[in-house]
Amino acid sequence: MNTRKTRILVVEDEAISRKKLVAYLQTEGFDVLEAADAGQMHQALEEFTxxxxxxDINLPDDDGINLARALRAQSDIGIILVTGRTDEIDRIIGIEVGADDYITKPYNPRELLARVKALLRRSGQVQPSKDEAHAHRFGRWTLNLMKRELIAEGEEGVALTRGEFQLLNTFTSKPGTVLSRDYLMDHISHRSWSPNDRSIDVLVGRLRKILEDNPRKPTMILTSHGEGYIFAESVEAS
Incomplete structure (x- = not known):
């Protein structure tokens, strides 16, 4: 039986902040590694699972946004961006490149821990029980909940980012129901967000490009103006 602890890599160039966070996460039962820059991060990723x-977005040898984009292109690893920047554009770009969450310094360690645990719960590491659905089928598509993979009939599977999977799973769990942005945000993250946050719209746009024949004229994920979105396909759970 595999009893390996969940392993977290803290990438932060400020030594005191990094050491404090590493120690805090270790006391919470995680196996924690640390890196002071992009070079050390790549080395840790090569040596460990x-x-x-x-x-951290601000690193001495690379930009965290670029690193997140490269990480997402290579793997399905969980990514939480940590930054001192408060610009809304950074948060949107972070989501667009595939980060799962975003937190701004200074943060409460308990809040960060809650987000880490929430992401791990939603990440697919915990598989559905025998009483839960393992797949949602709609149109020519099958959303495999165990593998977090989207499969079209006669085609290879499409690997989804965590945000894409969480949003599509939420839609297919409540077909035909208007879901507000507030509701959707609560089901893909536990972070603080503002009414102007466009993260949901960005993810919907990415799902439409995957699912729709014509993303500009969607028939599956429809916009309910002033209310949110509605998943218009019938869904069979199995």
């Missing part, structure tokens, strides 16, 4: 990366 990492489940989640806490990635």
């Amino acid at each position: 990492i489940d989640l990366v806490l990635l």
